[in-house]
Amino acid sequence: MKTSNAVEVRNLTKTFNNNIVVNNVSFDVKKGEVFGLLGPNGAGKTTTLRMMTTLLKADSGSVKIFGHDTRKEGRLSRSMFGLTGQYASVDEDISSRENLMIFSRLNGLSRTDSKKRTVELLEEFSLVDSADKALKNFSGGMRRRLDLAVSLITRPKLIFLDEPTTGLDPRTRSQMWETVRNLVANGSTVVLTTQYLDEADQLADRVAVIDHGKLVKIGTPSELKEQVGGTNLNFTVNKLDQVNTAVKLAKEQTGTLVNLTNQQINVKLAKIDQLTPLLVDLKKSKISISNLTVQEPSLDDVFMKLTVGKN
Template sequence: MQNNTAINVEHLSKAFNNQKVVDDVSFTVTKGEVFGLLGPNGAGKTTILRMITTLLKPTTGNITIFGHDIKKESKLARSTFGVTGQYAAVDEDITAKENLLIFSRLNGLTKKESQARTDELLKEFSLEASANKSIKEFSGGMRRRLDLAISLITRPEIIFLDEPTTGLDPRTRTQMWDTIRNLVNHGSTIFLTTQYLEEADNLADRVAVIDHGKLIRIGTPDELKKETGESRVSLKVIKNNDILLAAKILQNALNSKPQILNNTITMKFKMTEQIIDGLSQLNTAKINVSNLTIQEPSLDDVFMALTIGKN
């Protein structure tokens, strides 16, 4: 298993002024996966990220990256990853190409290697047409792509993305998602923190939910949605006289409280068998319905279920 483990976090804790902001967190990240770290603001996401990337020392616990203990082999550990934050860490007074050339040289590439790598990254991130523009002329999405390109100069095995699409419009966010998927297709391991649950649902193979510094749940998005979230059914009752009976039948079958608006009944349910049973009973009672829709649970539902009432 160790050979397939990119990151191993064991009993990680961090305290500031005797107040724990990360409390006994453990998880592993597998090579080639997208691992999402979710939690409310102040839950400890950024603190965990900073400890894993060696920017902050843990109070207790151990972290290894590809088997390198970050306490004993921090330089080797750092050589395996790149970090992209929420804001583009670039020099706005020079061009995109100049930024890439400078960072390439700072990362130890020769002049010839820097030129070649810069050209590759400009093409890969669709920045060739803007290569000689000042960063001040860049849109938010272009700045974010450039920042991600800079973090990939040394072709790191792991890429840490700290809320990479914060502040981007939906179209640019979708473009960034495509870029991230492309990185994974080429073998990268992605560690993602995000405030957009839809983003984690679309990108992450597994997600860890933390709250008040504690690990609340970990699993695939589908596993968490099945375990914690609830589906919703909505249907319209054709005859007004049937509404109350229909609501009673569904309440017994779905074991949840119906919401009635005009002729439409909306309810939550856990299992598919429940809605099949409810619809069968409506048919037996000769209650006609239309506009039947079923909405699967989302990570938003999971997030609310796991963190609401704990803050």
């Protein structure tokens, strides 16, 4: 069954104790992309992922993995993806090498193939030097890398990552980001949940913003930022007697409200294309400016606009 999508989610709904946790959520994940489920704690993103990976039964709706319905073809669907949760599923009393060997055997690999795959994964995730140490002595980042390695034993084309960098230090987070990029570069599709806006911005080709169980927006990070709108332009007018003229030119070029603080001008551009004509007009009028900064909207702005105050 051929499909251009790795995952197709239709009308997923889940209720706990009369509380709708996931409310009629639908989206597609394209092959070869990093798809982010972004939302605050309790938004429903992890519940959505658990239903997608058959760990939780939906009240209604459907999920297809590479065209296969997870309800009707559960075993086949599960064989097509790897899952790394927020907490390691590995045994802390034994080494990373032993863990990888055990999970390789559980995944049906022969003893010889299990040894080979274990060595490959230890090298890929920089765990060779600590391969024979008990996991109880591992850092959080090392445990997370091992858990991801376990989920990749069978080289799945689809990988679900549930908040993969929660609790990690900035350096280890950056290493995990690089690992995700490498997975995609080698042909994998990645679905990740995160509450970190910078993570979604750095990694995701597309982002679905979930709040109070509902899908409130979906698009590329750039598209979401454009929808929020408003590139912030700030500059200082060096001569006091030129301030009023500069404000007038800014209003004429942008058609928006211009904020003035002493000689500092702030204006929100609807489109970045408005910047050059304004600078040309200022130059023609011989208005001297300094401290020019242009700040694009961030996913923080998107997140705040889409989720704050929603009921």
